[in-house]
Amino acid sequence: MRALRGRLFHLKGSSFRDPKPEWYDDGLLVIDDEGLIKSFGEAHLMLHDLPDYCQAIDHRPYWILPGFVDVHTHFVQLDIIASHGESLLNWLERYTFPAEERFISPEVSKETARYFLNEMLSHGVTTASVYGSVHQTSCEALFCEAEHLGMRLLAGKTLMNRNAPEALIQHDLQSRDLEATQSLIEHWHGRKRLAYSLTPRFAPTSTDEQMRWVGEMFQASLAGNVSSGPLFLQSHLAENLDECRWVASLYPDSRSYCQVYETFQQLGPGAIYGHCIHLNDRDRALMASRGASIAFCPSSNLFLGSGLFDLDAAVSAGIKVGLGTDLGAGTSMSMFKTMLSAYQVCKLRGQALSPEGAFFLATLGGAQALGLDQLIGNFQVGKEADFQVINPVAIPLIERRFQRTTTRSEELFALLALGDERCLAATYVLGDRVVTGHAH
Ligand code: GUN
Ligand code: ZN
Secondary structure: OEEEEEEEEEEOOOEOOEOOEEEEEEEEEEEOOOOEEEEEEEHHHHHHHOOOOOOOEEEEEEEEEEOEEEEEEEHHHHHHOOOOOOOHHHHHHHHHHHHHHHHHOHHHHHHHHHHHHHHHHHOOEEEEEEEOOOOHHHHHHHHHHHHHHOOEEEEEOEEOOOOOOHHHHOOOHHHHHHHHHHHHHHHHOOOOOEEEEEEEOOHHHOOHHHHHHHHHHHHHHHOOOOOOOOOEEEEEEOOOHHHHHHHHHHOOOOOOHHHHHHHOOOOOOOEEEEEOOOOOHHHHHHHHHHOOEEEEOHHHHHHOOOOOOOHHHHHHOOOOEEEOOOOOOOOOOOHHHHHHHHHHHHHHOOOOOOHHHHHHHHOHHHHHHOOOOOOOOOOOOOOEOOEEEEOHHHOHHHHHHHOOOOOHHHHHHHHHHHOOHHHEEEEEEOOEEEEEOOOO
8 A cells, every 4th residue: 555645636527618626735645556546635634544554655745636648649750749841741741651661660669669658657648549650560669668667558550551652551561451450459458558449540541441341340349349348449530621622532422521430430439539620510429429539639730730629519519528749740748738739729719728627638538538537537546546746836937927826726727838847746657656757
């Protein structure tokens, strides 16, 4: 058993509109030997119940928050973050595809996976849904490192067999896509805290044949035909207007872009679609009825000039929405910066995103979008003890700003708007400290 003392903050609501924040200014978090949350509450009410051998680690006056959940990112794009000047389709051709070609190398895969996961944890992100490259090696390396760190992670090998450079769809990869996917599922899906996500990049880069088998495999897993549980699925949808026009020309008989994924049975619980900017109400109703989720990736959308996501419309339609950094189109691995971009996108749409609502999207909301909210996302008893310790005033400007704040909500917003990884003192995974940060 272990216990940590500090200022606890988490959300207990069901939507970003009603996040139900809970604070314990002098709180205690007790973790059992399996790394699950045993209890939490006011320290002065709980300390005398701790057994003698359990000395609370005192993080006061730092804050203890649930680990962030990043519902959409590409570890194989780490090295092209901040590549200037293109919009989606040119950016893919000019920067992304060449960068992903390098992951044919197990050494590149391993070194990048290690760097990426360590960087994620150093930003307080403890769970993510991650795209690999087309190469099986990229996912082997990522899963291997995540297992070593004890992280809860979803990932998949990108599937792509048309409209991409020869190097990514040739060298006998294509015939082996199905085989490689099955092999990764057998080895990694349901192992420790890892899960496999079928990852067709987006409709334009998969043939009908590939789209068909992916949908069939996904549906078979939802029907209970995969012994280690339902698979996840991740892809991109309606990010950019040129992309939407391209899909319309590739699928002239389809009612909409979203309908293409419906036709190939790729909408369902555990399916997470990145962006979803250019959707109509019918598409949203369809996604909601199938239980598919959306990854809102605001920094990426602003960087590529893709458009402004309609958070209110998505949530009103009944779709679960989480936040994604979408590296390398996204400009940061920081969920603070991602929350700030989300706030700004909402502002430009005339919509309100409260500080508590933003933290909801970055924690419990992300867990809901991935269908993992029974396991992670807040401090509910029995959930996995993934959390971050934050010292907001490690940044002098935040310390200065805090002299003028009068409510917790104002403090939270200042942290969201001005914070970054310099505020991180520690990251815990299943109750174990895996990172000691700048602010320690
Ligand atoms: N659409 C298809 N592939 C990608 C990708 O790698 N990044 C983004 N942002 N959009 C995509
Ligand atoms: Zn993406």
